[in-house]
Each structure stands twice: as C-alpha cells, then as structure tokens.
Amino acid sequence: MPNQIAISEVAIGFRFLLTETFESVQGAYLDKGTSFFETLAEISAADASQPMGNCATIAAHVAHTTYYLTVLEDRMFRRDLSYVDWNQIWNEVSSIDQDEWKRMIADLKATYERIMSHLDNAAEWEGSHELSCLLGIIAHSAYHLGEIRQMMCHLER
Secondary structure, eight states: OOOOOOHHHHHHHHHHHHHHHHTOOOSSSOOTTOSHHHHHTTOOHHHHTOOBTTBOOHHHHHHHHHHHHHHHHHHHTTOOOTTOOHHHHHHHOOOOOHHHHHHHHHHHHHHHHHHHHHGGGGGGSOSHHHHHHHHHHHHHHHHHHHHHHHHHTTOOO
C-alpha cells in the first residue's frame, strides 16, 4: 500500500507556499522582501499604470490575480463559472488613480485571506479536486508576481 498524506497535512504545505507568495518569505522560493504584498507596497498607482509596450500594466496583473483567485475558489467548490471572461480585465484595466490602486490591493488581500481561510477546513475536502485548484492558485499567483517584479525593472521613475 502506498504512503498517504492526510489532506490537512498537505494544507499546511499549501499555507506555507501561499504565505511565501503573498506575505513574506518562508524559505521556499522567493528572495527576502519580494512577496506579492511587499512588492505592491513599493509601487505607486502611477507606476502600476505605466504601459509596457504592448503588454498589460501592473494594475492589470493585480486585477487579474484577484480575479483568478476568485475563479479558482469557485471552481474549488464547484460553483457556477459561467461568468468567467478571461479577457475582460486585460481589455479594461490600465490607468488607475491612487484610490483605485489602494482598493485593488485591498481586494487582492481580502481574496487571498478568504482562500487561506479555506485551508482551515481541508479535512472536509473531497481530495484531489480541491488540491489541484490550490496548486493552480499557487503556481499562477507566483507567475504573476514574477511578471510584476520583471516589469518593475522597466518602470520610468
């Protein structure tokens, strides 16, 4: 019989990786001070609105990450996904003001905290479906964090 790990134990590992991605380095894969919220604290609304050639703005990446977290949360709990429009944010989010930027970061944080709260109930999950959704959240969020950090190198300050 193969070794099995309780879902609640896997959830501890996911919490570790989500904390690293969004809040602070835990020693998994980021350099100190480079988590999502630490990174966004260094970026102004004007910087987040700067176009990068034909690429999306940092603001669009943040809005997309929040949206993606919500979609994967809904997928995780098998909710209706008929509302999903992956292109909407990329087409609509570009220039923002300081109040919008603060709201975007607050929305990302609230969504992230809601995702983290689901880890408290991991023992009630069915298994691989929830785990695959959370793996997607970790990988996709880390990807967009990397995109944002690369874009910061090109900001005109």
